[in-house]
Amino acid sequence: xxxxxxxxxxxxxxxxxxxxxxxxxxxxxxxxxxxxxxxxxxxxxxxxxxxxxxxxxxxxxxxxxxxxxxxxxxxxxxxxxxxxxxxxxxxxxxxxxxxxxxxxxxxxxxxxxxxxxxxxxxxxxxxxxxxxxxxxxxxxxxxxxxxxxxxxxxxxxxxxxxxxxxxxxxxxxxxxxxxxxxxxxxxxxxxxxxxxxxxxxxxxxxxxxxxxxxxxxxxxxxxxxxxxxxxxxxxxxxxxxxxxxxxxxxxxxxxxxxxxxxxxxxxxxxxxxxxxxxxxxxxxxxxxxxxxxxxxxxxxxxxxxxxxxxxxxxxxxxxxxxxxxxxxxxxxxxxxxxxxxxxxxxxxxxxxxxxxxxxxxxxxxxxxxxxxxxxxxxxxxxxxxxxxxxxxxxxxxxxxxxxxxxxxxxxxxxxxxxxxxxxxxxxxxxxxxxxxxxxxxxxxxxxxxxxxxxxxxxxxxxxxxxxxxxxxxxxxxxxxxxxxxxxxxxxxxxxxxxxxxxxxxxxxxxxxxxxxxxxxxxxxxxxxxxxxxxxxxxxxxx
Amino acid sequence: xxxxxxxxxxxxxxxxxxxxxxxxxxxxxxxxxxxxxxxxxxxxxxxxxxxxxxxxxxxxxxxxxxxxxxxxxxxxxxxxxxxxxxxxxxxxxxxxxxxxxxxxxxxxxxxxxxxxxxxxxxxxxxxxxxxxxxxxxxxxxxxxxxxxxxxxxxxxxxxxxxxxxxxxxxxxxxx
Numbered sequence: 001x002x003x004x005x006x007x008x009x010x011x012x013x014x015x016x017x018x019x020x021x022x023x024x025x026x027x028x029x030x031x032x033x034x035x036x037x038x039x040x041x042x043x044x045x046x047x048x049x050x051x052x053x054x055x056x057x058x059x060x061x062x063x064x065x066x067x068x069x070x071x072x073x074x075x076x077x078x079x080x081x082x083x084x085x086x087x088x089x090x091x092x093x094x095x096x097x098x099x100x101x102x103x104x105x106x107x108x109x110x111x112x113x114x115x116x117x118x119x120x121x122x123x124x125x126x127x128x129x130x131x132x133x134x135x136x137x138x139x140x141x142x143x144x145x146x147x148x149x150x151x152x153x154x155x156x157x158x159x160x161x162x163x164x165x166x167x168x169x170x171x172x173x174x175x176x177x178x179x180x181x182x183x184x185x186x187x188x189x190x191x192x193x194x195x196x197x198x199x200x201x202x203x204x205x206x207x208x209x210x211x212x213x214x215x216x217x218x219x220x221x222x223x224x225x226x227x228x229x230x231x232x233x234x235x236x237x238x239x240x241x242x243x244x245x246x247x248x249x250x251x252x253x254x255x256x257x258x259x260x261x262x263x264x265x266x267x268x269x270x271x272x273x274x275x276x277x278x279x280x281x282x283x284x285x286x287x288x289x290x291x292x293x294x295x296x297x298x299x300x301x302x303x304x305x306x307x308x309x310x311x312x313x314x315x316x317x318x319x320x321x322x323x324x325x326x327x328x329x330x331x332x333x334x335x336x337x338x339x340x341x342x343x344x345x346x347x348x349x350x351x352x353x354x355x356x357x358x359x360x361x362x363x364x365x366x367x368x369x370x371x372x373x374x375x376x377x378x379x380x381x382x383x384x385x386x387x388x389x390x391x392x393x394x395x396x397x398x399x400x401x402x403x404x405x406x407x408x409x410x411x412x413x414x415x416x417x418x419x420x421x422x423x424x425x426x427x428x429x430x431x432x433x434x435x436x437x438x439x440x441x442x443x444x445x446x447x448x449x450x451x452x453x454x455x456x457x458x459x460x461x462x463x464x465x466x467x468x469x470x471x472x473x474x475x476x477x478x479x480x481x482x483x484x485x486x487x488x489x490x491x492x493x494x495x496x497x498x499x500x501x502x503x504x505x506x507x508x509x510x511x512x513x514x515x516x517x518x519x520x521x522x523x524x525x526x527x528x529x530x531x532x533x534x535x536x537x538x539x540x541x542x
Numbered sequence: 543x544x545x546x547x548x549x550x551x552x553x554x555x556x557x558x559x560x561x562x563x564x565x566x567x568x569x570x571x572x573x574x575x576x577x578x579x580x581x582x583x584x585x586x587x588x589x590x591x592x593x594x595x596x597x598x599x600x601x602x603x604x605x606x607x608x609x610x611x612x613x614x615x616x617x618x619x620x621x622x623x624x625x626x627x628x629x630x631x632x633x634x635x636x637x638x639x640x641x642x643x644x645x646x647x648x649x650x651x652x653x654x655x656x657x658x659x660x661x662x663x664x665x666x667x668x669x670x671x672x673x674x675x676x677x678x679x680x681x682x683x684x685x686x687x688x689x690x691x692x693x694x695x696x697x698x699x700x701x702x703x704x705x706x707x708x709x710x711x712x713x714x715x716x717x
Contacts, residue, residue, distance in 0.1 A: 044547070057551050115569045122562035129554060222561065225568050246675055296590040296667070359648045375654050378615070378647075390615045393647050 009151070016042040022147055024154030033159040033537045036507050039142040044134040060123075060130040069127060073120045080111040125218045132211045143201060149194035150494045150505075158494070158505030160516050160535045164528060170497040173526070180525040181493065184518060194496040204509065206485020213478025220470035231464040234326065238454040240335060242287070242302075245462055248321055251287040251302055257328065257456040258283070280328050282310040282458040286318050310460065322463045329457040333357075334395050337420045338450035341366050342442045343407075352450055355420070357395035369406035369441070372413065376400050380419070380428065397424045408440050418443045420451075491515055493522070512536070577678035580697060584609065584688045587673045589643065589666035592656060597641060597666055600692070605637045606714040607688040608707075611679055613645035614655045618701025619683040623661060625704045629711055630663040636715055637690065640664070645682060646671045689717045 005013045011022035019026055019040025026034055034040070043061060050058060059065055083096055083103050092100030092109060103109060111117050156163060166173055170193040178188040178195055186197040224230045233246040237254040244251050260279040264272055287302035308316035316323040340351035350367025357378070364371040379391040380399035388399070398420055403413035414437045419425040431438040445451055489511050495504040504523075508515040513532075520532045578585055584607075588598040599607070610626060612619035623642070630640045640663040644652050656665050668674055677686070687696040687710050695717065696710055 053548075053551060053555070056555065113569050115566050118565050118569050119562070122558070122565055126558045126562070129558070133550075133554070219561070222565050225565070244670060244672060294588065296588050296596060296669075360650075362650060373650060376648070376650050378651075383617070389617075390651070392615050393613060393645065 014042040015048060018042075019154065020151065021142060023149075023151040024147065025151035026153055026157060032157075034154065034157045036158075036509075038135055038139050041138040041142045044138050057130060060127045061134045063131055066124070066127040066131055069120060069123050073117075073124060076111065076117055076120060079108055080117075083109070085112065086110055121218065125215060128211045128215055128218075132208050136205070136208045139204065143204065146196060146198075148189050148191040148196045148494075149496055150196075152496070152498070152503060155494050155496065155503045155505035157537070158507050159512055159537050160506040160508075160519055161537050162502070162504040162519070162523065162530060162535055164502055164530075165500055166497065166502045166526075166528075167500070170500070173502075174495070174497065177495070177522065177526055180522050184522070186491075186493070193498075195494070197493040198491070200488040200490050203484050203488035204490050206481045206483070206488075208481070209484060210478050210481030213474050213476070213481055215474075216477060217471060217474030220467045220474055223467040223470065224465070228464075229466045231462065233462045235460050235462060236329075236457050237282070237460060238333060238457050240454050245286075245321060245323070247462065247464060249289045249293055250305075250318065250321060251289060251300070252316075252323060252460070253285040253287065254282050254458050255285050255307075256283040257281070257458045259328065259330070259456070279311060280325065280458075282325055282460065284308055284310050284316055284323065284460075286316065286323075310458075315463075320464060320466055320468065322465075324461040324463065325458065326461045327459040329459070330455065331457070332453045332455045334398055334420060335452045335454045337445050337452070339418070339420070339443050339445050341369050341371075341404075342444065344440055344442055345408075349446070352446065355400070357398050357420075360400075367406075369404055369409075371416075372403040372405075374401045374403055374415070380424065397421065397427075399424065399428070402443070404437070404441065406441070409437070416441070416443060420445065489514065491518065493519065506535075578686065578694055578697070580694050582694055583692050584686055584694050585673075585676045587643075587676065589668060589673065591664045591666050592653065595664075597664055599641070599688070602639055602641075602688075603692055604690050605639050606690055606711070606717070607638075608640045608711065608714075609677075609686040609688060610640065610642045611645060611674060611677070611682060611684050612642055613647055613682055614651055615647075616645075616682040622683060622701045622703075622707075623659060625702065625707055626663060627659075627661055628704065629707050633711060633715070638711065638715060641666055643668050643673060645674055687711075687714050689714060691717075 005015055005017060005027075007013060007020035007023060007025055007027065009020060009023040009025065011020055013021050013027065017040065018028055018035055021041060024040075026040075083092065083100060087109060089101075089104050092104040094100075096103065107114055155161065174190055174193055174195050178190055178197065181188055181197040184199070186199045189196045189198075228247070231247040235243055235246060235252075237243045237252060239254045239257040242251050242253040258281050259277050262276045262278045266278075267274070267276060284307070285304055286306040286308070288305045289300045290303045291301045292298040293300045306316065306318050310316050310323055310325045312325050315325070334357055336354065336356040338352035338354055340349045340353075342349050350369060353364050353366050353371075360373060360376065362373040364373075375388070377388060377390040377397075377399040378393050379396040381389055381391045381397075383389045388401075391397075400418045400420075402416045402418060404416045405411065405413040415434075416437055417430060417433045419428060419430050424430075489508050491506070491508045493504065493506045495502060497503075504519070506515050506519050516532045516535045519535060520530060523530055584599060586599045588596060591597055599609070608626070608629075610622075612623065614620065626640050626642065630638075642661075642663060643666045646668050652665065652667065677684070681699050683699075683701060685698045685702060685707075686694055687698070689695045695714055698706065698710070
């Protein structure tokens with residue numbers, strides 16, 4: 001069907017234009033107030049004979065389609081909340097019976113990662129871009145070059161309009177009306193006896209800025225699937241220990257771990273006599289590796305970058321790497337001892353010498369004695385054949401075998417088995433194993449000052465989310481757009497005086513009541529008293 | 543307008559196709575949790591052996607490699623180590639290597655252990671469980687059979703008999 005799109009003012013409009021882009025004359029006959037959406041301009045992509053590319057474009061350009069996609073997505077998203085997500089088949093069968101089984105079978109148990117749900121999000125994103133682009137560009141153009149003198153029909157068919165006679169010089173009247181509007185922060189443009197006053201145009205860009213924010217948000221969520229952009233690991237750090245933060249170049253030291261328990265008066269009766277932790281805290285130091293980070297056999301060079309007391313819900317945060325306190329273990333582990341060697345006969349003590357549980361030196365000179373460390377066991381045990389073995393790599397029941405040389409001992413040295421922990425010494429009968437040498441020398445710890453324990457293991461959850469800043473930026477822009485569009489109203493007043501007759505029309509994108517009262521106020525300043533309601537042209541949104 | 547419309551449409555639709563394709567593709571193909579799995583590339587590592595020599599897995603491309611994680615505290619590890627030694631001797635002339643990574647034990651323990659058993663294949667020293675974590679180990683011993691192209695042919699958790707090792711190494715050498 002051929003449609004004549006040339007306006008009587010001589011302007012050639014694109015197809016589907018509702019109001020002439022130049023003079024504003026309505027191109028569709030009706031008595032209703034004008035459809036002012038997008039100022040009556042055609043969507044950017046509308047054209048005759050669309051090719052396949054245009055058809056795809058037009059599909060996504062439709063707000064109706066966008067709303068349908070959003071509704072489908074919302075319904076889909078709500079299905080995912082019926083039962084918990086991400087469990088295995090047995091769980092759904094056991095917990096919810098046949099409906100749970102069905103739920104899992106049709107793929108709703110992991111639906112937020114399903115191809116169709118992600119597909120819907122992709123379609124929403126596409127529609128956001130295309131819908132916005134197709135509307136914001138024509139709207140920008142239309143608002144940027146507005147004609148001051150509009151077609152009479154355009155003015156009188158505005159939702160707020162007034163027609164009446166005025167007295168005196170028309171141009172002067174327009175000037176003074178304009179001055180009144182300026183007091184209400186309108187930008188006033190005058191062309192002889194025609195006037196255009198406008199304020200808060202920027203609020204029209206709100207929705208598009210909002211959409212930009214949403215697109216950034218969607219892209220940020222997509223970015224989270226890039227390897228290494230999000231990571232979640234748990235590490236165990238004993239107090240005093242430094243451990244690499246898995247997946248990063250950072251190291252964290254558990255400088256000290258403290259637990260505070262509830263005292264009796266704070267606990268209800270049924271929990272009395274129990275140790276209930278009230279607050280546990282890791283005094284953590286974060287280091288960054290500066291060199292030799294990945295070289296085997298060389299200790300990495302670390303530089304302290306941050307100290308923080310990590311408690312539950314108060315994670316340490318350094319450059320997007322977050323460390324959360326998720327638990328602790330209070331099994332003590334021996335870290336090091338400083339034993340002495342005692343000559344049993346004379347009672348003379350030599351030492352002490354430093355014996356760490358991990359990677360100790362292998363030879364020691366203590367007084368007249370020299371010790372050669374032959375073997376060590378972290379968790380000493382005897383296997384089925386009666387040979388000494390270690391049951392784990394943590395010093396839970398450490399044992400050391402020394403070859404000792406010195407006064408009164410064989411010159412080739414005599415073996416001496418040493419259990420630093422008193423309970424192990426008795427359990428494995430150290431003196432019996434050592435036999436004769438036990439009556440000559442004793443290796444033992446003199447006082448608790450010479451024993452160093454690590455009392456706690458702190459469990460930390462490491463979370464790296466490099467997309468998070470972008471999520472916040474997206475949300476921020478989204479919110480800014482929402483505020484711009486919601487809080488401010490775009491208001492325009494057109495008027496023209498033809499042979500002593502004033503025709504005034506006003507338009508706003510929301511709050512027509514406010515628009516009318518502002519118009520009433522302005523007219524009143526000019527000595528025209530009219531009831532606010534009388535300006536209403538009827539139609540929608542009253 | 544008009545003039546730039548078509549290029550803009552093409553650019554935007556292509557962008558959507560790329561990003562959307564990536565997003566949807568992610569959901570269709572097995573999610574990559576970074577852990578080694580059969581068919582995937584074995585994570586690279588650079589470690590020292592007992593002689594202080596550097597071994598990097600990537601340098602063994604073109605060779606069939608058995609990567610075995612072991613600790614002196616794990617009885618099945620201890621049992622299977624002589625089997626690996628036999629395998630090592632048997633296929634020494636072939637394009638084959640055994641890399642046995644110790645589970646972050648201390649020097650004395652490892653040296654004593656290897657010395658007593660006169661093992662001649664490279665024993666590598668992990669520190670602070672870094673490589674062990676990289677390989678996502680949860681049980682010991684665990685053995686990875688790495689094809690000459692660097693991908694994992696099989697992962698075996700638990701102690702292996704001579705036959706278990708033999709059949710896999712045969713398969714590995716054929717690939």
